[in-house]
Amino acid sequence: MILTVTLNPSLDRAVAIESLVRGEVLRVAPAHLDPGGKGVNVSRALLANGVPSRAVIPCGGPEGEQLVRLLAAEGVPMIAVPIAGRTRSNITLAEPDGTITKINEPGPALSGAELKAVVEVVLSAAGSADWAVVCGSIPPSLPVEEFSELCSRLIDAGVPLAVDTSGPALVAAAAAGASLIKPNREELAQATGRAVNSTEDVVSAAQQLRALGAKAVLASLGAEGAVLVDADGVVTGIAPVAEPRSNVGAGDALLAGFLAGGTAGAEALAEGLAWAAAAVSLPGSRMPRPGDLRRDHVHIHHRPDLVRQLLTRD
Template sequence: MIVTVTLNPSLDRAMEIDALVRGEVIRAASAHLDPGGKGVNVSRALLANGVASRAVVPCGGEEGAQLVALLQAEGVDLVAVPIAGRTRSNVTLAEPDGTVTKINESGPLLAPAEFDAVTQAVLTAAHTAQWVVACGSVPPGLSVQAFGELCARLVGAGVRLAVDTSGPALRAAARAGAALLKPNREELAEAIGAPLQSLGDVVEAAERLRGWGAGAVLASLGADGAVLVDADGAVTGESPVDQPRSTVGAGDALLAGFLAADAHGPGALAEGLAWGAAAVSLPGSRMPGPGDLRRERVHIHPRPDLVRRLLAQG
């Protein structure tokens, strides 16, 4: 069982358009409404591939009820924690060349008592969990200190904790001793306060997070693939996508695939890359199933060229 917690979930409406032109009426070629939030997506991806997962999600308002209904329709094992605020809605506009424009609401205020209820739900679920995965942004009203304390409580309880977040919360998770961090390129650069221009820069930045207390770092780099840095060293890989449709949720699928493959070594990195590439080939926030995976397209580099420049933002 893999338990996920998404402190700031969303309803994600994705539309495919020919081109984004300011000030014009644009007609969508297609539209999809999906449950959203990083942890939610991890649970959905795991479920789609037959891996047991339980999602802990604070929900409020009509949007929260709709989010719960969508997750239940997909068969997600859900712990919905009621809150007073309204669950946020996000909009994604995807163009044929792979350009994605996202408009995200900040989300509702999470009161201390509501966060305590979420924390208790996570700790209860963690008793039977192989991993707890804390993902996404820290919602308004919740301090980084409180998020760090949640991470520390889970680690202190003997839970293997994976965290995908950004900014001070990512640093707090590292210092709390999270077993795995999953930043993207921008989040990793922000964490160390320096740009990342090469694979060597990424590895050095990941080692800094490990030096603060994290066990391993899985950095997603968009079209440049991903880098795994752990006690065994650094491994890189990539999986090309001929016709990208949406990058929304690709990093979440990468993390889900990595965890599903025991979260260690080149084999787990390869599985994560296959899941992430499959998500990019699908519209909106859809998560890939077994029929979407193209494992033969994954390339793993046990001895990476650390001087190679990064070409893409990721």
Template sequence: MIVTLTLNPSLDRTIEIAALDRGAVIRAAAARLDPGGKGVNVSRALLANAVASRAVVPFGGDEGRQLVRLLRQEGLDMVTVPVAGRTRSNVTLAEPDGTVTKINEPGTALSPDELDTIADSVLAEAREADWVVASGSLPPEVPEDVYARLCRRFAGAGIHVAVDTSGPALSCALGSGPALVKPNLEELAGATGMAIACVGDVVAAAAKLRAAGARTVLASLGADGAVLVEDGGAWYGEAPVAEPRSAVGAGDAMLAGFLAGGARGERALVEALAWGAAAVGLPGSRMPGPPDIRRGEVRVSRPDPARLLTSAFAAGDGRRADGGPVPAGAERHPPPSSR
């Protein structure tokens, strides 16, 4: 079983629009409301594919109660932890070419007692688990080393821990020896301080994370696919997306697929890419099920270090290599090239 922890869950409203025009009145083509949060999405993806999972979900206020209702309607196996604050709401604007603009609320602060209760809940459930997934942003006022402390606590109980977060929380977690980290391209550049423009740079940056303490690195590269670096070496893979609709939750689906595929080697990378690509082709943060997943379209090989990426990042400053800013939460997933 796989236990997931989401410290900062959300209600995710996705609105499909023809184009984002600032200052204009925009009519939506479609809209949907989904339960959200990275760990929640990992559990939802596993549920959609009949893989045993249990989500630990703190919740508060009317939004939190609505989040719990939506998850129960989906049949998610979960442990809910009431907190004093209000669960956040996020808004995603999705354009037809796959461009996604996200507006994320910061979430609610968690007290030390609430954090202890959440950690105890995860540890109680994890005694039957193969993996604990600790993922997502941190709520305000939560210490940056919270994932690191959780990693040490769970690893001390013999539990494999996967961490999917960003910024100082990721940097702190590395020293605690997580079994797996799953950065995206921007997070990889930020954590290593490296300029990343080609697949060779990704492999080198992943090796740097491994040297800092992570045992396995699964780097998601958006439209460029993914790179896996582990004890057995490195793999590169890509999967086509004919009609991208929303990248929201695609990285979470990728992580779920990787764990479901055994969390090691070429087979796990194929699962990761197939699940992630399927999620990009679905509306909102809907998670893919077996009919959506096309493993035969995934291509995996040893990395070509010289292969250029369609998105490149300068050395750890959160800006694209062309000097332009990267909007927080904005991702672009154009149709893959024919390379």
């Protein structure tokens, strides 16, 4: 069983628009409303593919109640820790050419007592877990030192830990000795303070995080695939998508597939890429099911071209 922890979950509403024009009234197609948050998405993806998972979420207000109902409707086993604040709502605007605009709320603050309750629940549930996965942004009030302590306590309990977050929290997870961290290109650059413009830059940044203590780094690069850097070396891969519909949750699907595919090596990377590509082909933040996966579209490179330049971002 894989335990996921989402300290800042959300309701995710995705709408399709013809084009984003400031100051205009936009007509949209019916919206997709999904339970959101990186760890929540990892659990949803795992469960959709027959891999046992359980989600821990702090939630509050009417939005929190709706989040619990949506997860229950999908059959997601969960532990909902009540908080006084209101669970956040996020909006994704999707244009026909694949352009995605995200509007994300910061989320509620957690009191000291609420954070303690969440940590106690996580440590208790982790005893029966094969992996603990801590994902997403941390609440505005949470000091990075306390996030680091949560990571350390899970590792000390003997639970392999995967972390997908950003900024100082990502660095703290690496320094705590997480078994796996999953940054994207921007998060790699932010965490290491270096430009990431080529595959070689990705590998160098990943090695910098491994030097801090992370055992493995799975770097997601969007349409340009992913790079796995661990003690065995470097493996890259890509899974082209002919008709992308939404990249929301694609990184979460990548991590879920990687864990389901064996948690290490080229086979796990290939499975993760198949799940991520399937997620990109689906609307909103829907997670792929077995029938959505196209493993034959995945290309793995054991001897990657390190000088390959990454596409320039806008």
